[in-house]
Amino acid sequence: MAIMSFIFVFFFFSSLQPILSLYEDQVGLMDWHQQYIGKVKQAVFHTHKTGRKRVVASTEQNIIATLDLRRGEIFWRHVLGPNDVVDGIDIALGKYVITLSSGGSILRAWNLPDGQMVWESSLHGPKHSKPLLLTRNLIIEKDNVLIVFSNGRLNAVSCIDGEVLWKKDFEEESLEVQQVIQPPGSGFIYVVGFAASSQFEMYKINAKNGELLKHESTAFSGRFTGEVSLVSSETVVALDSTGSILLTISFHNGKISSQQTPVSNLLEDSPGLAVIIHPSVTGIFAIKTDAATIFIRVIGEGKLEVVEKTNHETVVSDALSISEGQQAFALVQHAGSSIHLTVKPAHDWDSNLLKESIKMDQQRGFVHKVFINNYIRTDRSHGFRALIVMEDHSLLLLQQGAIVWSREDGLASIIDVTTSELPVEKAGVSVAKVELNLFEWLKGHVLKLKGTLMLATPEDIAAIQHMRLKSSEKSKMTLLKQWLACSNHMFYYYYYYLDVMM
Known part of the structure; x- marks a missing residue:
């Protein structure tokens, strides 16, 4: 009897060392995973x-x-x-x-x-x-x-097998090609760009065989800076190197013509260096200064007209074809804890196809990009959905004034992770709701030990069977954990349950 008591005490104190382990049916299986x-x-x-x-x-x-x-x-x-x-x-x-x-x-x-x-x-x-x-x-x-x-x-x-059907070299060292354009329904391609930063170059190429059909160029007194914005299949807009002159360049039928417009003529009260932002919307482009974002329509022979000026942080989508000859594009603006999503037809700035306001978690920061898609409603009108990329790299789909789903894709850039146990009963955090207390945990170990040594009473055996029943139902003892992840741009805080075996 003394030997049995010694063995019991030995195993009891040995069991006080906490051991984390998995259920047998979990061995080799992943509890959870996420892809970003x-x-x-x-x-x-x-x-x-x-x-x-x-x-x-x-x-x-x-x-x-x-x-x-x-x-x-x-x-x-x-x-x-x-x-x-x-x-x-x-x-x-x-x-x-x-x-x-x-x-x-x-x-x-x-x-x-x-x-x-x-x-x-x-x-x-x-x-x-x-x-x-x-x-x-x-x-x-x-x-x-x-x-x-x-x-x-x-x-x-x-497109079928990746074979190169023809190729055409542009070997001029100083040439910087900015756009490749195929006018709808045509059999040719325009290649346009800058040479030596002060000369506009236009090449007209046969789309069937790559043959050069026409080459035109024109020089400007200043230098170009940045990229060009395509406002039609035969018109581009660029800024000079000072950011103070807008150049509207047309090459209709391969003949180059241009118009220069001082930015100050359009933005008298908006000083600062202007930068072109690049929505590919027919007839419209936008420039941004330190003070505002300005939307400009190209009319007539290179003439420019301001259609709207906004002081709000604004993001513009590319154009979306919604029917034959009709395009739409989206504007996203911030206003407090909400963002305003507006979809406009390219041919009529004053009308709206969609105007919605969506509550947004301010911790996500500003909208960085927006992409739109359309669908046909039951009444045959156009509905729109928007995919937006936030400052914290999260991805959200918006439709009918609500967030349909969101993805925390900033977690794709995790550079470090740490885990720790949450404090017990602190600042309103009640871990006791999800954990068994220490006494119950020790009691369970003692019962299992007594059963192993065949010292269990009928009451103990009943208690052990009850524990096994709970285990089979996957009502497992858990420890609440917190997970702190650091990415290149953000900190993320999560909590989860770590499964352990009694």
Whole structure:
């Protein structure tokens, strides 16, 4: 009997060392996991009547992914290499995700439903240049064609197998190509840019074979700065190097004409350096100064007209085609704890297709980007949904004045994580609601030990069976934990339950 008592005491004190372990049915299984994609920089919607509604996104973390438009869940994602930066994405033929990456050197097609790579093409050229991707429906001998400018070379690439059908080099050392444009319904392509920062260059290229049809240039007394804004298929707007002169340049039928407008003529009470922001909206562009954002319409022969000036922080989407010859675009403005979402037709600034106000958590910061998509309501009118990227890199889908879903994609940039137990009964935090107290925990260990040593009474056996029943129902003892994660931009605070075995 003394030996049995010694063994009992030995095991009892040994059991006072807390041991965390898993249930047998949890061995080798992941309790939970989350996947993130990072800060979205480009997004394309795929909302055909057949198939699942998706949004395809590329991020600053070199990730491409498709998300379920209804819930925000990831259908598939691919993490590209650290130097394989995504330069452009689009959807071709309704079934391929097209990505241009690595400074325009790699063009890939991915199967939209499952993310399998269909083909990959390497695009090299005589010099480094700004990569540009054009996926307008161009057909050459029954083959749908992608137009890519990269590494100083214009390429026509088959959408079916990635074969390069023709290529045209632009080897002039000082030439900086800014836009590649295919006017709707035409058989040619415009390539426009600057040479030596003071000369505007226009090349007209045969879309069927890459033959040069026309080359025109014109010099300006000042120098260009930044990028150009495309306001029509044959008109661009740029700023001079001082940020004080707006240049409206047209190249209708390959003939260049220009108009210079002092920014002060448009913004008498808004001093400061002006910067063009780039919504691709027909006939409209925007400039931003330290004091305001100004929306300007191009009318007549390069003449400019201010249509609105706002002092609020404003983000503008690219244009969305909603019907034959009609475009719409979105404006997002901050006002206190809300954001105002407005969708306007490109041809009529004074009317609104949508105007909503959505309550927003101020801790998310400002809106950085907005992408819009339309759908047809039961009354045949146009409805709109907006995908917005916040300052904390979170991603939200807005529809009918509400947040449909949100994703904390800033967690894709986590650089450190730590966990710790929450304090007991402090500042209103009641851990006792989710934990068994120490006495019950020790009592459970003693009962199990007595059962193992065959010292349990009938009452103890009944108690052990009751404990096992609770265990089988997955009513497990838990410890409330807090999780503090630090990303490149934000701190995140979460709490969760860590499963332990009694």
